[in-house]
Amino acid sequence: MQAVETGSVQAVPEARGGMFRSLGNRNYRLFAIGGVVSNVGGWMQRTAQDLLVLDLADGSSAAVALGVTTALQFLPMVVFGLWGGMLADRYPKRKLLFVAQSLLGLLALTMGVLTVTGVAQVWHVWVMAFALGLIACVEVPTRQSFVVEMVGRKDLSNAIALNASSFNLARVVGPAVAGVLIAVLGGTGPIFLINSVSFLAVLGGLAMMRASELTTPEPVPREKGQLREGLRYVLERQELLMPILLIGFVSLVTQSFSMSIALMAGEVFGSGAASFGLASSMFAVGALGGALMAARRVRPSRRLLIGGAVSFGLLQILTGLAPWYPLYLLLLVPAGVALISVNTSANSSVQLAVSPEMRGRVMGIYVLVFTGGAPIGAPLIGWISDLGGPRAGVVIGGALTLAGVGAAIMLAKVIGRRSHATVRGVAAAAAGAR
Template sequence: MPETRGGMFRSLRVYNYRLFAAGGVVSNVGSWMQRTAQDLLVLDLTNGSAFALGVTVMLQFLPLLLFGLWGGMLADRYPKRLLLIVAQSLMGLLALAMGVLVVTGSAQVWQVFVMAFLLGLIACVEVPTRQSFVVEMVGRKDLSNAIALNASSFNLARVVGPAIAGVLIYALGGTGPIFLINALSFAGVLAGLMLMRTSELTTPEPVPRAKGQLREGLRYVMVRPELLMPILLIAFVSLFTQSFSMSIALMARQVFGAGAASFGLASSMFAVGALTGALMAARRVRPSRRLLVGGAVAFGLFQIVSGLAPWYPLYLVSLVPAGIALISVNTAANASVQLATSPEMRGRVMGIYVLVFTGGAPFGALLLGWISELGGPRAGVLVGGALTLIGSGVAIMLTKMISRRSNAAVRGVAAATAGAR
């Protein structure tokens, strides 16, 4: 039986983390409500265009692909709590602006595209900063637990948020109020950040500005198999997992003819599995390589199962194990990377992690949107599952190849040094 070191919720003993987690629950629920409303808004504005939905996802993740490494570098240079306060405030203002546009009947699809792109720009800094900030609150001992609890909060919100959004969209007659509610929810996380006891944060010394810091971060990862393997695995798996919520929307509406409330139920079923997987992960002290690989393979298989489901109830059931598998590989990879990284490099390494975790999403979203447009949503889900399985195998082979070359290079340098002596 794995060691628990104080139980499933041990990180909540830390005052600063309790504030962080409480604010995160409120904000995450609002964000998932907005994500549901955003998908439905795009479909309504474009008469159900799967391609337009794919473009929206692409624009939201494209900035991370282009600028994500710089965001990680900023996380190493500046106080993370301050960066998070600024980023969360800007995201709240964007939600407020879109809510006003929708409520007043002025919203157009290009405005949704712009909002998605701006959210992506802010996420370039916010995501690696938030990921690397956790260890400053709880320390290395409880890092794995805190990451799993963050995932639990995120996926609890994924259960609750879409369901609430579906009900409110029906009750309030549109998606506009959802954006406004999300704007208000950012007050929770901002309050938590501002009330923290800064004296209890284990903040590393800021890294001074210098040339070559991005290349230094890349070299740091490339010569360490314990970092390279989970990062490569996440790179291939996340190419299609980030657009899975898009596939759920298309399957629910176009294959099974589900309305807003039923679509919210589908998203919630997937999140039930993810929440279960996160709570299972919270009991582990350290993730294993077997869990990483097994989670990736299982997610690919259950994607295929969901794409073949003949009836909506069976489709809903298949989303639960898919969620368990996805969150298992995600939490294991995140914890593995942070535990293997030194404090002064954590922002840059997490910038790389976030880049590969989300950077492939624009291409995966466009590809699956295009395939779904041509062959239907089932075809998109099946292709995504098959490519997840293939990508997992490629990641393992690439790690072995790069590690062998790095070891050979190190041995060569050592032999040359010994010969010179």
């Protein structure tokens, strides 16, 4: 018998069990263990991929080749992301994830063989990056919307925060492990092969889950206009529209923050690669701490969402103005806490407010908005940094974040009023016709 789930935020019961309570759920525990292994492998591969591109490309065009690689990996999500969310509503999510994870592992294996045998060329990496992006169009919204089917609504916020903890822990560990293994093994090829093996942990976890313990909604039958239905569904609901708009505006800047850390460490404080790694780790440690703090909450609040976004904007400005490198490093920790608070609060708010049959499409919109800011924000902040220096880029980025929070709140109210007026008008017309 399938469990019944409502779309009401008020329907979330109180949850007990502490910071790691979701791990008491067997299905989620299998999912989380596989996720930790795969996340570490994924960050190892990202490091190896960047180094491989820099090694294969000519010195003068290496930066361009690396930029093209990143663009190709983001492009499919921007173009096809909404369709991926629609597929997540149409098909069983566990089976969809199994296929997507298998394809990701196959890509890593192929790239590893090409690299180890000395055949790899830059265009091979570009094809792999584009293919990764295509698979992510389906895998990311499916994975995001599958969490509630494992843990239910009462532990959803906790599970999302634990997922963020796993991701940020891997963000610290993965590149460091990759650097050591590349030096020991003598190349990047083995890293791709190791990552391909890491997918077995995810696939094994999915295969071992108990289907009877999943809260699985009925798949949505294929019909015309389902993408428009998803967009209309978001526009008509303030509790969905505001967090999605806010994460969209904030992500315009946040996606380029790692670049800003590199520029601040190298050009402002004159530090080397090791110091840049330390700065990135401080930010990641803050994000990990913020995720663990979020895991204690039963449900997010709008005040936390807005407060986290405002705090991150202010902390960006403070890091841009920091006169000493040690102070800059210290400020990166609360900046990481604030950013992850925004991300987990927005994700939880959206998933708690959406009905089961719409979750895939809504999460497709969410992921599209979240990732779509990178192609706009990163070049903009880079251009500002070129003109006025890295400090100007970071400070203006913080100001844009604060402005984005205000714009998201106002836009959500304006669109919400118009949507309600339209609904009332249609209802009145229908009543008059009767």
